[in-house]
Amino acid sequence: KAGVTQTPRYLIKTRGQQVTLSCSPISGHRSVSWYQQTPGQGLQFLFEYFSETQRNKGNFPGRFSGRQFSNSRSEMNVSTLELGDSALYLCASSFIEGYEQYFGPGTRLTVT
């Protein structure tokens, strides 16, 4: 089975711009979660989707949003980018919530 895929792998944006990241889960997995990883804050949960519904949300500002499509693929969007949004964004999928999450390689976002 193919693993979790994320596109793009690297992205450079300017402050104030917006960005959309994409995640394709493992086939058959219906739960998709997003995490932000930075050297200072570590791994922080952004949100989780299951069957196109947001089930969990982390403590991030409203500039961070996401959605899930009927084929379980997910996107996250960050509007009005700030320098502090520079991070590795990781997507993970699982068969059912609570089961082990399998992570993709991440999207490295750099905001200048």
Place this chain on the structure above:
Amino acid sequence: AQKVTQAQTEISVVEKEDVTLDCVYETRDTTYYLFWYKQPPSGELVFLIRRNSFDEQNEISGRYSWNFQKSTSSFNFTITASQVVDSAVYFCALSLPNAGGTSYGKLTFGQGTILTVHP
């Protein structure tokens, strides 16, 4: 509130030594899941183990073993006869139900322990 503490920021060992990575968690929930993940230099998080709160049985998988003790809220990870390929950042994580009890999809991670195994 939930919290995961990995007190060891960095550990350095010589190949073939045994090493234990500590993980202490905080929660008032009775049903939860615990996980360990490995992040090698390549950056991708690799799943190692999942445990639910009702299963305190220790587990061994090859050179890896896990000790879950609810009495001390700990879920420690031991690598026996470490190898250079074990060098990575190891994360312990906790999953609790959401407000509606409909999902355990949020992982709360510890800060990670950087393990370096020298030849």
